[in-house]
Amino acid sequence: MDMADVKELSGSDSDSVVYKTLLESTRAIPWKIDWATMKFAYIGPQIEPLLGWSQDSWLTVDDWASRMHPEDRDYVVNFCVAQSKAGVDHEADYRALTKDNGYVWIRDVVHVVRKPDGEVEALIGFMFDITERKKTEEKLLVLQKELEALSFKDGLTNIANRRRFNAAIELEWESARNGGGASGTPVSVLMLDIDFFKQYNDLYGHVQGDDCLIAIARTLSLALENPRDLVARFGGEEFIILLPGADAHAALKVAERCQRLIQKQGIAHAQSPHEQRVTLSIGVGTATPADYASPSDFIAAVDQQLYAAKRNGRNRIETV
């Protein structure tokens, strides 16, 4: 903004000095572009300490566009031109090139000045240095990713947790709905619970109880062959296995394999009536999305089978 513009805004010479002083003492950098010529009518002197380019080197919008990170340029220029043509105030974040070839994150907040007939006359705006904010945002994004990865894992056994399982079954349920036949492709679920685990803890202590859970989680992981199969810790001494695309026959085979591998592992449990070894009770279910209103209704049905396996003597498999 030259002095004439400031004067026009403020009305008197002394006011215009005040306004100019105010504009040039803020950390935000004020600027004005004349729409008809696409030339800078004004840019605050604060631009030089920030980017290194002298105040009088900002002549046209091309200087602005060319001093922008190439990855940001097309999007930001197109966006700002479109918004300005439409007469809409807007803001854009981009990396501005510094004279020594670095980049500074800028948020440009733009007001479109229109003539009484509605035609665009000029753009005025403020550039804010948001480098620190962007750095914090990037750090937060990395932390959030790490947290997401952590919160999908069970802290003790290192396999997937219930949250991960729920997310996976939602996805597989949807993809089964859209796959083959009118009712979709099958999804199978196994719920597995360690038998007499309270006695195990009481007898061997909680630390050994934890080791038993870790060993079982590892063995169950080994029982799966398809890369889309998923074993998760459902809670306490209960595990759950998702077998997308597996029919009832295939699901039963996996359940039997789990039982066999645990039996082979032979973890001692002096108070178990089943050869004094740690055993599992397993409920098995196979369904298509047409059979149940939701995955959780299906899981509840499989859970009933797990209870049946417990009721019928433990160390056994029951199927829906």
Ligand SMILES: Nc1nc2c(ncn2[C@@H]2O[C@H](COP(=O)(O)OP(=O)(O)OP(=O)(O)O)[C@@H](O)[C@H]2O)c(=O)[nH]1
């Ligand atoms: N060590 C250890 N024990 C756990 C953990 N989570 C749950 N438990 C124990 O698992 C036991 C589960 O007991 P119950 O639900 O009575 O089941 P159970 O003794 O296996 O009996 P059935 O399932 O009927 O055969 C409790 O003693 C819990 O304290 C854990 O993270 N670590």
